[in-house]
Amino acid sequence: MTNFIFGRYLPLNSIVHRLDPRSKLLLSFCYLIVVFLANSWLSYAILVGFTLAAILSSKISLGFFLKGLRPMLWLIAFTVVVQLLFSPAGGHVYFHWTILNITQAGLVNSGVIFIRFLLIIMMSTLLTLSTQPLDIATGLSSLMKPLRWVRIPVDTLAMMLAIALRFVPTLMDEATKIMNAQRARGVDFGEGGLIKQAKSFIPLMVPLFMSAFNRAEDLSTAMEARGYRDSEHRSQYRILTWQRRDTMTWLVFLMVVAAMLATRRW
């Protein structure tokens, strides 16, 4: 469980940590679009530079990001290989066997896919490593506010999200505890064949679900006992304010986007 970096907060004091979570969420979203807009090597070089700069200014060591990549490795490798072998013909053909072709276009395509994956994972890892889950929830609900006009229960959704995030570490602890108890009873997690591995998770999942349901029931009782009602308008303990550093970050980002657009093939 401890190798699972993606989705975990690393408390440090850097400009990236102090940015408004709304800023970071919107930036990450825009970055996603920007990554797909880039198409020339130079435009990717600019984005790689921007990503590295963002990582450096977060004071989080690069090793953490590489660790975060590990669980995604198979997905990336699979996509790259598929892209490499099944790309439409184009340019020089290096290898041909029945329906499999390795062509110049295929090579370029898989390279591009690889870089896109890398950039997006790096940036979203940066978002979660530098932002507390609760701040992400607050930011999201603040960004979703306009949806109230179409009668979407934003406050209730935000509360659900905040509770879900709040209980991730609790459930992780619980899972570790149950795993330990079952390992002490002779279960080998993550060893043996696929079926054996899948089977070994039953002694983990059943107790985990039991405890999650019990917790949910206790929590709802406790919330109702303290007068919680979902229709009420709720005020917030954390109030987000837009700072100068947010404006500055957006300016830098817009410049990067401009540079990327200028170097892209049209």
Place this chain on the structure above:
Amino acid sequence: MAITFEHVGYTYQAGTPMATPALSDISFTVPDHGYLAIIGHTGSGKSTLIQQINALLKPTTGKITVDGFTITPQTTNADLKPLRRHVGMVFQFPESQLFEETIQRDIAFGPQNFGVSEAEANQRALEMLRTVGLDESFAKRSPFELSGGQMRRVAIAGVLAMQPKVLILDEPTAGLDPQGRLEMMTLFNRLHQEQGLTIILVTHQMEDVATYADEVAVMQAGKLLTCATPQEVFSDPAWVQSSDIAVPRAAKFAQRLGERGVKWDQLPLTADQLADQLVRQWPGTGAKHD
């Protein structure tokens, strides 16, 4: 099975910015058939310490020997299964480990993982049900329809069914009523006396320490303050005061009597010892007691 800790240290998430040292330089020995109690405040490292014994956590420094097995930071998981078979571990609130459809199958789960045949494991399950004070009518019921106390018993039966030689108990009586607590502690003591199990008990109940343990280890902030007999640990009021540990109620009562002039050959730690010594000091008063 004897257990030896040599300069054991453990750090959570070693090598990351979140690294937190939990144990440092722990050395002690529990003899074969020993009964060790571990006391200390919440967060003092008790639970981390006991998880080292069956290598659920491996030490970051130092060495642990459990009979023939040696656990060092380099030990790999493959070497650990035979060890875990002999070291039974009852976690805090062990009822949360139940998962099977029937109680019998849940109890038989552990032994089967260690290569015991299904028939024999089921047989053991029935035996263990009786050992923990439930009867065979429970065997085919679902563990989830039991009361909290009964679930606890089933979970403990599931550990005992592995027939471990060392039994580690992490606050096994937390949340039980006084009657259940007494029955539970009597059961563990019987296993210790009759089957020679080595027992390691983490507890906040000083009465249990005084009544059952041969030795008591006092933990504070990841360090082992002392490891000695309960008599030695509780008899030194100044040391007890400075290391911020509680004293059994009978011992506290005896100390208060001591302040008013009653002399003790040896500070009584349990209500029985207290009564015996008082009777000896005032002959004639104990006739009805016996």
